Amino acid sequence: MSTPLFPLDLMKTLVAGVQAGGFAKAAEKIGRTQSAISLQMKKLEELAGTELFEKQGRVLALTPSGETMYHYAQRMLELNEEAVTAVRGAGVAGEVKVGMSMDFEHTFLPNVLARFGRAHPQIVLDLHVDRNTALRTKAARKELDVAVLFSNEVKAEQTVGQVPMAWIGQRDLAWQRDEPLPLLLLEAPCVFRDAALRALDAAGIRWRIAVTSPSLGGLWAAARAGLGLTVRTALAVPAELANLGDELALPALPEIGVCVVEAARTPAPPVALMTRTVTEVLHSQLDI
CATH class of the missing domain: 1.10.10.10 (Winged helix-like DNA-binding domain superfamily/Winged helix DNA-binding domain)
Known part of the structure; x- marks a missing residue:
């Protein structure tokens, strides 16, 4: 048979x-x-x-x-x-400067690199993992060919999908509602930081900044230590942490766009191949 x-x-x-x-x-x-x-x-x-x-x-x-x-x-x-x-990309060679939000460094990025590297071993990748604001600036200056970042301020055709922000922290976080909510935030400017403070102020919930950091790794370490809550999306949360918004009855947060931004209006073939790969992996892995 x-x-x-x-x-x-x-x-x-x-x-x-x-x-x-x-x-x-x-x-x-x-x-x-x-x-x-x-x-x-x-x-x-x-x-x-x-x-x-x-x-x-x-x-x-x-x-x-x-x-x-x-x-x-x-x-x-x-x-x-x-x-x-x-x-379709057989024989294409060159270099692609790729920028990636820190949120995707340990989850999404390895899958993109594995797929692209197998398909296009002759294309050299120059990787930049950074904050969203820095990636947008570098893309605008054409210091990057393509950047994957969070933003609600790019063109609609550059937005792959929308995902909700979330209150992220240790599952057994000790916080009494009559106390200021301890926050773990990236240094300003930061769209997640701004959204968190606006939501708490609108809900009349007192807050204090417990930790600031220039890197997401610093926030995850502080969250694991139980020092407070941070605001990111639920797309790449470390296993030890959880979305505590409902459990702590915290205000709803807005959605944020997951965006793929190309620096050039007509990208070179290696860049177009990377953009295609990034978009496909976003849709398949993140279900957006």
Whole structure:
């Protein structure tokens, strides 16, 4: 008996449906009718030789086999994108100056480097991990070719998605509501710092700055030590820390844009390849 081949279009529909929270929501996104999607998923189950979905009330959920299929579907789509990028960029050489927000240094950045390095070993990378304000300045001065940063002040086409800010701290943080809230903040100017102070002032919650630092690593160390709360996004929070906003009944924070900013209007081929890789990994890993 020959091994069945899972078509990529079926994998794409499966991933889109799961990430959208249902195939009805995914129908418009992928340009298919619900009946067409149902036929695709039935075909996928036939190829798999097992049920991938089960009814849970009115919701169609993944079975254990469906969870496994979803995991492999994501990997297949990522590998396909990597192959496309590698083939289209075969023979491209040069250098790319890449700027990356400190928030992504230990999570998102290694995945970008691994994928890009495999596909384009002949392109030299000059990496700059820095604060968002510094990255925007360097990109404006063309000291960077492409920068990945948080901002609500760039062009819409440079924003990949919006993510909420969050109050981050140690799970057993000791704070009484009649005391000023201890804050761990980057030095000004900082969009996260400004958002935190505005939200607390609007809610009438007293606060004090317990720690300032020029680096995110300093804030994470202070948070692990239980010295207070910082404000970032939940995209790259160390495992020992958590979003404590609901638990401590703190005010809601605004969303912030995840942005990919190119310095040149018409980027050179190596830069265009890096931008493509960065955007693909953002969508697949961060689900935005």
